[in-house]
Amino acid sequence: MTEQTSADQQPQPARTGAAPTSSSAAAKVPDALRRRIPKAADLAPLMQFKAPKLPTARNRVAKANTIADLRAIAKRRTPKAAFDYTDGAAEEEITLTRARDSFKDLEFRPGVLRDVSTVNLGTDVLGASSALPFGIAPTGFTRMMQSEGEYAGSQAAQEAGIPYTLSTMGTASIEDVAAAAPNGRNWFQLYLWTDRDKSIELINRAAVAGYDTLMVTVDTSVAGARLRDVRNGMTIPPALTAKTVLDASYRPAWWFNFLTHEPLAFASLSRYSGTVADLINSMFDPTLTYQDLDWLREVWKGKLVVKGIQTVDDARKAVEHGADGIVLSNHGGRQLDRAPIPLHLLPEVAAELKGKTDIILDTGIMSGGDVVAALALGADFTLVGRAYLYGLMAGGRTGVDRTIELLATQAARTMQLLGVKNVAELNPEHVRLLG
Numbered sequence: 081m082t083e084q085t086s087a088d089q090q091p092q093p094a095r096t097g098a099a100p101t102s103s104s105a106a107a108k109v110p111d112a113l114r115r116r117i118p119k120a121a122d123l124a125p126l127m128q129f130k131a132p133k134l135p136t137a138r139n140r141v142a143k144a145n146t147i148a149d150l151r152a153i154a155k156r157r158t159p160k161a162a163f164d165y166t167d168g169a170a171e172e173e174i175t176l177t178r179a180r181d182s183f184k185d186l187e188f189r190p191g192v193l194r195d196v197s198t199v200n201l202g203t204d205v206l207g208a209s210s211a212l213p214f215g216i217a218p219t220g221f222t223r224m225m226q227s228e229g230e231y232a233g234s235q236a237a238q239e240a241g242i243p244y245t246l247s248t249m250g251t252a253s254i255e256d257v258a259a260a261a262p263n264g265r266n267w268f269q270l271y272l273w274t275d276r277d278k279s280i281e282l283i284n285r286a287a288v289a290g291y292d293t294l295m296v297t298v299d300t301s302v303a304g305a306r307l308r309d310v311r312n313g314m315t316i317p318p319a320l321t322a323k324t325v326l327d328a329s330y331r332p333a334w335w336f337n338f339l340t341h342e343p344l345a346f347a348s349l350s351r352y353s354g355t356v357a358d359l360i361n362s363m364f365d366p367t368l369t370y371q372d373l374d375w376l377r378e379v380w381k382g383k384l385v386v387k388g389i390q391t392v393d394d395a396r397k398a399v400e401h402g403a404d405g406i407v408l409s410n411h412g413g414r415q416l417d418r419a420p421i422p423l424h425l426l427p428e429v430a431a432e433l434k435g436k437t438d439i440i441l442d443t444g445i446m447s448g449g450d451v452v453a454a455l456a457l458g459a460d461f462t463l464v465g466r467a468y469l470y471g472l473m474a475g476g477r478t479g480v481d482r483t484i485e486l487l488a489t490q491a492a493r494t495m496q497l498l499g500v501k502n503v504a505e506l507n508p509e510h511v512r513l514l515g
């Protein structure tokens with residue numbers, strides 16, 4: 081066969097993205113890409129103008145999609161000294177920053193193809209149930225942040241079916257909180273101070289009022305250096321100075337509430353006037369030892385929890401001295417700066433004590449995902465401090481409801497995306513700590 085050399089067998093030029101050939105120029109432009117004059121019938125469904133909403137607390141907090149959003153609202157509405165007292169931590173605030181970062185520096189490890197159509201957030205803690213795997217941590221002077229204070233916290237907790245902890249430094253009394261939330265699970269946080277008779281009096285009042293758990297805080301041998309308070313000249317009760325009066329001019333709702341409700345006072349302590357640091361340093365007892373825990377174990381018949389555990393050794397000792405539960409906590413970074421981070425301490429403590437005591441964790445929790453991470457790494461339960469206070473400052477009781485709702489929704493969604501239906505299914509396989 082001879083080789084063919086006709087023109088139609090000449091090699092064709094390679095196709096490039098260069099100049100279109102005459103046939104592609106003729107391609108039809110799709111109708112969807114041709115401009116046209118808008119028709120009224122097409123516009124009608126797009127018109128969704130709504131009447132403006134009233135600026136109620138409910139509408140305000142409904143717009144918050146995260147705890148950080150609630151914090152932003154809280155900051156706008158609360159005088160600087162009160163907001164900073166809540167938001168701030170000790171010295172350079174390294175502990176608090178690291179604690180929050182610890183929840184970011186992890187990776188979830190999801191399981192797929194599990195039926196997660198329903199998810200149950202309920203769990204047991206200290207011998208009774210909680211509808212959600214978190215409760216409200218004790219916070220002092222809560223009516224200063226917003227005048228509904230402890231009442232908002234305890235009633236929101238009662239409605240959600242979770243524990244509420246009243247602080248020794250609370251601004252509502254043991255009996256008033258019990259009366260406000262009679263069906264709630266109320267816990268009492270104790271600062272043991274030098275005068276043991278005063279401590280016993282409080283413990284007995286808590287027992288009579290039906291509090292089922294005593295939480296003794298042991299990380300306040302002296303006050304942490306909360307420098308924002310020092311810089312703001314924060315006193316208790318807040319003083320009216322030229323600065324605070326100016327502040328009042330653009331936070332009128334807070335001041336109106338403050339001035340038209342019962343004056344702020346520590347409900348469990350005698351009337352006090354001065355800085356928080358002076359108060360802690362004058363009232364609390366730096367001589368406390370494990371023998372005092374033994375004494376407390378004898379006098380308190382309900383569940384006893386030790387809050388402020390920061391090493392495995394102390395976790396073990398607290399249990400040996402009769403604690404039913406421990407709270408791995410550095411007081412929200414408000415005491416020792418550069419303190420151990422509870423989430424980092426947790427795996428080691430869980431390896432030794434899981435099943436022998438209830439392991440509770442706080443500090444740095446800002447989302448439901450954080451709660452799930454702590455449970456997966458071995459916590460039986462968690463507590464939230466600031467997350468609840470941001471809600472309170474943003475909208476009183478409705479703000480606290482919103483905090484609980486956000487944390488619960490986020491926790492449920494995280495569990496579903498992890499392929500987990502119950503709190504008990506969470507385990508260390510679900511989390512990898514980075515770095």
Ligand SMILES: Cc1cc2nc3c(=O)[nH]c(=O)nc-3n(C[C@H](O)[C@H](O)[C@H](O)COP(=O)(O)O)c2cc1C
Nearest residue numbers: 166217218219220247297411412443444464465466
């Ligand atoms: C404003 C404020 C007041 C607090 N008061 C107390 C208190 O009276 N007793 C106590 O044991 N812990 C107190 N804490 C610490 C909390 O119980 C909890 O350990 C801490 O807030 C957890 O960290 P978080 O705020 O990041 O959730 C307080 C915390 C804050 C923010």
